[in-house]
Amino acid sequence: MWFEDIVLDEKKDLGCFTFTEDAIIAFGRKYDPQPFHVDPQAAKESLYGGLIASGWHTASVWMKLAIESRQNESKSESQSSGALARSGVSPGFENMRWLKPVRPGMTLRYSMTPIEKVDLKSRPELGLIKTLGEAHDEAGTLVFRFVGKGFVARKPKGSMA
Numbered sequence: 001m002w003f004e005d006i007v008l009d010e011k012k013d014l015g016c017f018t019f020t021e022d023a024i025i026a027f028g029r030k031y032d033p034q035p036f037h038v039d040p041q042a043a044k045e046s047l048y049g050g051l052i053a054s055g056w057h058t059a060s061v062w063m064k065l066a067i068e069s070r071q072n073e074s075k076s077e078s079q080s081s082g083a084l085a086r087s088g089v090s091p092g093f094e095n096m097r098w099l100k101p102v103r104p105g106m107t108l109r110y111s112m113t114p115i116e117k118v119d120l121k122s123r124p125e126l127g128l129i130k131t132l133g134e135a136h137d138e139a140g141t142l143v144f145r146f147v148g149k150g151f152v153a154r155k156p157k158g159s160m161a
Contacts, residue, residue, distance in 0.1 A: 003117065004127075004155050006129055007114065008117065011113040012069065013110075016108065016109050016110070017108055019102050019106050025038050025040075027056075028054050032054035032056055034054075036050075037052065052103055053102040055096075058135060058143070059146070062112075062135060088151070089151045090148060091151070098144055099144065099145065106137055108136065108137060110135045113132045114129050115131065116129070123151075125154055126152065127152050127154050129152050130148070130149055131147065133146050
């Protein structure tokens, strides 16, 4: 997909993920070993009153689902353009927020919505897409949100792609 093909405000469902106690503890032990992520008993005595997933765990699941979605799209698109191969590099995120604790047994539904296109004078072969990434719980409550930025290849000048 080329920069010019991206439609703003077109929300894309990335799928669901259920957080299990074992997965929360394993991720916490490896990447965020705070007591409320790795020790159910200590978590009960914490501000959260129980075990919760690391915010980085919720963010990592978003990334996994976004990459899977892009790979599935690329299988259905012609690879001759090479646009996907040159796209996806991110210069960062803005306003990442963990709005509600994610507990064992919770299933989150993840989505992404392109919200802004930025022309790059310094890199005319690329454009910058700002995307709203979100996760909602089963009740539809917003749990996680951020604005991501990614470079996307532009159609070559004179191209019919």
